[in-house]
Amino acid sequence: MRSIAQVCLLFLLIITVSFAQDSAQSAEDRSIEDFARPRRMIYLYETEPGSLSSFDRFLLYNSILTSVSTASSSVVLVESPDYDVPITQEGREELARRVDADAWLYVYVAGGLDDLTVRSGLYDMTAGEEVAETIIRPGFPVSYRTLARGFWDELVGAVSSGFSPIVEASEATITGLPGTRIGNLPGGPYDLDEDGRLTLLLPTPSTYSLRATLSGFVPTDEAFYIGDEPRTIPLVQLPTYRFAVDLLASSFQFPGVRFRYHIVPGSWFVRLGLTTQYAGMNFVPNRPLFSYGESKLSTAYLDGGTLTGDPGAFTRVLLGGGVFVRMRHEPLGFETDEALGGVHLSIGAEIAPWRREPFFRYLRFFAEYQPALFFAPEPDAFLEQSFTVNAFPGGVPLMYGLGWGVVDLRDLYLGVRFAW
Numbered sequence: 001m002r003s004i005a006q007v008c009l010l011f012l013l014i015i016t017v018s019f020a021q022d023s024a025q026s027a028e029d030r031s032i033e034d035f036a037r038p039r040r041m042i043y044l045y046e047t048e049p050g051s052l053s054s055f056d057r058f059l060l061y062n063s064i065l066t067s068v069s070t071a072s073s074s075v076v077l078v079e080s081p082d083y084d085v086p087i088t089q090e091g092r093e094e095l096a097r098r099v100d101a102d103a104w105l106y107v108y109v110a111g112g113l114d115d116l117t118v119r120s121g122l123y124d125m126t127a128g129e130e131v132a133e134t135i136i137r138p139g140f141p142v143s144y145r146t147l148a149r150g151f152w153d154e155l156v157g158a159v160s161s162g163f164s165p166i167v168e169a170s171e172a173t174i175t176g177l178p179g180t181r182i183g184n185l186p187g188g189p190y191d192l193d194e195d196g197r198l199t200l201l202l203p204t205p206s207t208y209s210l211r212a213t214l215s216g217f218v219p220t221d222e223a224f225y226i227g228d229e230p231r232t233i234p235l236v237q238l239p240t241y242r243f244a245v246d247l248l249a250s251s252f253q254f255p256g257v258r259f260r261y262h263i264v265p266g267s268w269f270v271r272l273g274l275t276t277q278y279a280g281m282n283f284v285p286n287r288p289l290f291s292y293g294e295s296k297l298s299t300a301y302l303d304g305g306t307l308t309g310d311p312g313a314f315t316r317v318l319l320g321g322g323v324f325v326r327m328r329h330e331p332l333g334f335e336t337d338e339a340l341g342g343v344h345l346s347i348g349a350e351i352a353p354w355r356r357e358p359f360f361r362y363l364r365f366f367a368e369y370q371p372a373l374f375f376a377p378e379p380d381a382f383l384e385q386s387f388t389v390n391a392f393p394g395g396v397p398l399m400y401g402l403g404w405g406v407v408d409l410r411d412l413y414l415g416v417r418f419a420w
Contacts, residue, residue, distance in 0.1 A: 035186065035203035036165035038076045041122075042101040043068070044085045044092065048110040059144065060109055060118075067152040068105060071159040077105070093125055102126050103163065114141045120155055122162055132158040169201040170226050172208075176235030180214045202226055216240055218266070218312035236356045238312045240265040241419040246273070246366070248415030254280040256413075258301070266311030269320075273301040278329065296329045305346060312355060318368060320346040338382040342405065344372040350417060364417040374406040382406055 045061050052060070069077040078099045085106070086092045096104055102125045110117045116138060122131040134154050142151070174182060180192045185200065185208060192198050202208065205227045212220040218238040224231065242265055246258040258273030277295035305320020325341035327334055334340055348368030354360035376382035379401030398409040 033167065035169075036167045038074050039103055039163045039166055040076050040078055040099070040101040041103040041105050041159075041163070042078050042080055042096045042099055044080055044095075044104055044106045046085050046106075046108045048108075051111055052109065052113075056113055057109075059147070063147045064107055064118075064152060064155070067156050068159055071156040072163065074165045075103075075159055075163050092123075096125060102166070103131075105159070113143070116142050118155075120158075122158055124163070126166060131162040134158055168204050170204045170228060171230040172200050172202050172224070172226050173230070173232045174198045174200070174210070174212075174235065175232065176212060176220075177214055177217070177237055180212050180217075180235065180237070183211045183213070184208070185210055204228065212237065216265070218310065220312070236361075238355060238361055239420060240311050241362075244269075244271075244417050244419040246415050246417050248275075248413045250275045250413055251411055252281065252414070253277075256415075266307065268304070268306045270304040271301075273303075275299045275301070297335060298327050298329070299324050299341075300327060301344070303344070303346065307350070312352075314353070314355065315349060315351050318346060318348045318350065318366070322346075324372070338378070338385050339374040339376040339406070342372055342374040344370050344411075346370050348413070362418055362420050364419060366413075366415055366417050368413040370411040370413060372408045372411060374408060375404070376401075376406050377404065379403075379406045 043065060045064070047057050047060075065077065065079070068075075078101050080095065081098060082095060086095055092104055092106075096102070104123050104125070106121045106123070108119045110119075116136075118134075118136040120134045120136075122133075123129070124131050136152070136154060138146075138151075174192065174197070176192055176196050178192055178194050178196045180196070181189055182192065182198060183189045186202065187200075190198050190200070205225070207223065207225045209221060209223040210233075212222065212235050214237060216239060218240050220235050220237055222233060222235060224233050242262050244260040244262075246256075246260070248256045248258065250256055254275055254277050256273060256275030258271050260269050260271035262269045276298040278298065280295070301322060301324045303320050303322020305318060305322075307316045307318050309316045321344065323341060323343050325334060326339060346368050348366055350364045350366035352361070352364050354363060374382065383396055383399065383401065383406065400407045400409075
C-alpha cells in the first residue's frame, strides 16, 4: 500500500507541474478571440390584455423560451426578473443590466391561438441599435403540436444570425526600451517598436502579468489590471550590470576603493581594491580622532565571488574570497618585514533602494564582513608593529596569533556602490 501511495503522489506531482507549465504558456497560445464570451440576452414578454388564457400565455412564453435558448451557442437567454416590461428604452437597459445582459428580445403576443400575431424585436445594447424585427402571423388556428414543429424558425434564425460572441477589450500601451520582448499576453510574444511603445487590445476586465526581456537588462515582471479605461504601463528596466565601483570605509576607519568586473553580468565577478591607512580615524584614547601620515601602509586586494539572487532584487547577498598584499609607502614597496599579505573571505549584502528611479537605480549600499589570515612568521612582532604600544594591554580584540600567522576578525566594510 505504501508503494501505491508513493506512485500516486508522484503522479499527482507530475500532473501539477504539467498544469503549471500549461497555465504559464496558455496566455500566449490564446488569441484575443479566445476570450470571447456569449451574448447575454434578456427575454421580455408581453401579451395583449384579455387575449389569452393563463395557460396559453404560459405555453407561448415557454415555447419561445425553449426554441430561442437553443438557437445559438453564442447567445444565452436570460429570463427577466420582473413580470412587467418597461415602456422606455432606458428602463429596458436598466433591467437588462440587472442580470448582466447586453441585449434583449422583446416579444408581444396579440390575439388568441385561433388568430395569433407575434411581434418581436432584437436589440443590441453594445451597438446601440435594433438588430431585427419579426412578425409571425400564421393566419390559421395554432395548436400545441404546431408550436413544436418549427413555428419559431424565423425568430430563431434572427437570433442566430444577429449575434456573435463578444470580446470586451480596452487599450493597454506598454512603454520601455525599443526592442524589448513582451511575453505572457494573449496572442504574444510582441516587441516594443523603435519608439519603445506597444499598444494592444486586451480582454477586460482582467489582471495580467507580463514579462519583459531585453539583452543586457534584468527581466521585468509587471502585473497590471485593465478595466474599461485605456491604461499605460511603463516598464522599469534595470541593466544587468558588468561593472561596479565601490567607495568604502574599512572598520569605520580607513578609506578605500574597489573596481569590479562581472564575468557573468550581475552575478560572478572579479575585483581589484585598495585600502589605505595613510589617512583615517583613530579610536585610541588620548589620540586625535582624525590623522594622516602616521601609518605607512596600504593594502591591495584581488578577489572574486558572486552575488546571489535576481540582479533586480532589493537585497542581494555577496559571497567571495581572495588574496591581499601589504605595501609600505616609504620606501615604496611590499611589506616584507612582518607580513607580506594573506587571504580573506567576504560575506555581505547590498541593497538597491531606488530601483525605479532613472539615475539612482545604479546606486547601491553595501556591508561586507571580511575575516583575514595574515601570513606572519612572527605573530607577536607583527601585532607590536601594527598597534600602538600599550594601547591594548590585554591583547588586540578579535585578533589571534598562530604559530605562523595572525587571524583578523575585525574588518567590516561599509560603502556605496555604483553599478552599470
